[in-house]
Amino acid sequence: MIQVSKLLPQGQGLAPVLLKRATTVELDWDVRQKSRFAATDSAGRELGIFLPRGTLVRGGDVLVAEDGSMVRVIAAPQPVLVITHCKNHGTPFDLTRAAYHLGNRHVPIELQPDHLKIEPDHVLADMLRAMHLIVNEQNLPFEPEGGAYAAGHGGGHHHGGHGHSHDHDHEHGHAHDHGHDHGHTHTEVPAAATPPARGRTVSIPVVAQGHVHGPHCKLSLIHI
Numbered sequence: 001m002i003q004v005s006k007l008l009p010q011g012q013g014l015a016p017v018l019l020k021r022a023t024t025v026e027l028d029w030d031v032r033q034k035s036r037f038a039a040t041d042s043a044g045r046e047l048g049i050f051l052p053r054g055t056l057v058r059g060g061d062v063l064v065a066e067d068g069s070m071v072r073v074i075a076a077p078q079p080v081l082v083i084t085h086c087k088n089h090g091t092p093f094d095l096t097r098a099a100y101h102l103g104n105r106h107v108p109i110e111l112q113p114d115h116l117k118i119e120p121d122h123v124l125a126d127m128l129r130a131m132h133l134i135v136n137e138q139n140l141p142f143e144p145e146g147g148a149y150a151a152g153h154g155g156g157h158h159h160g161g162h163g164h165s166h167d168h169d170h171e172h173g174h175a176h177d178h179g180h181d182h183g184h185t186h187t188e189v190p191a192a193a194t195p196p197a198r199g200r201t202v203s204i205p206v207v208a209q210g211h212v213h214g215p216h217c218k219l220s221l222i223h224i
Contacts, residue, residue, distance in 0.1 A: 075141035
């Protein structure tokens with residue numbers, strides 16, 4: 001058995017000629033959502049896959065074996081329920097409602113612009129039909145959304161060959177020299193003091209605002 005412990009999402013960084021030379025392995029979602037499993041590739045080799053826990057394997061990913069050989073993953077067709085909105089009696093927003101209710105039940109969902117896919121479940125199928133949605137069983141590859149923090153792939157969708165490097169170099173050099181020379185003096189007014197307890201005599205400095213203190217400026221005593 002050949003051990004595999006490395007995965008390249010969508011074969012990133014590999015030349016097309018290398019992808020063509022790679023063997024393939026078809027796996028359904030039940031297997032691809034596991035991080036440890038056994039499989040047989042198109043060359044008949046027995047593979048033992050040992051990936052980091054939480055890793056989701058998607059169709060188009062490339063597994064790298066311990067001998068350096070590569071195996072391209074194909075999402076195998078499997079029974080699924082395809083959910084679409086009724087064009088005569090509904091709107092595309094019905095799919096949003098359906099995704100909401102399915103998500104509340106923690107059902108794995110493949111999200112597409114014009115349809116949803118889930119694994120077969122007659123109870124859910126009846127619920128969706130009661131919501132005036134069209135539900136058909138088909139045999140198709142299944143790529144449900146992954147968790148936001150899933151290892152390997154951040155979500156269910158993947159961009160084949162698109163490296164999104166969000167390196168935004170925002171250098172905000174805001175050196176604002178606010179030299180407000182208005183030609184007059186701004187005299188700050190002292191904050192109001194907390195009222196003292198009744199019956200006490202306190203000294204409160206009476207500060208003249210905006211003038212020079214003369215010899216007659218002194219403290220006043222105020223009795224409260």
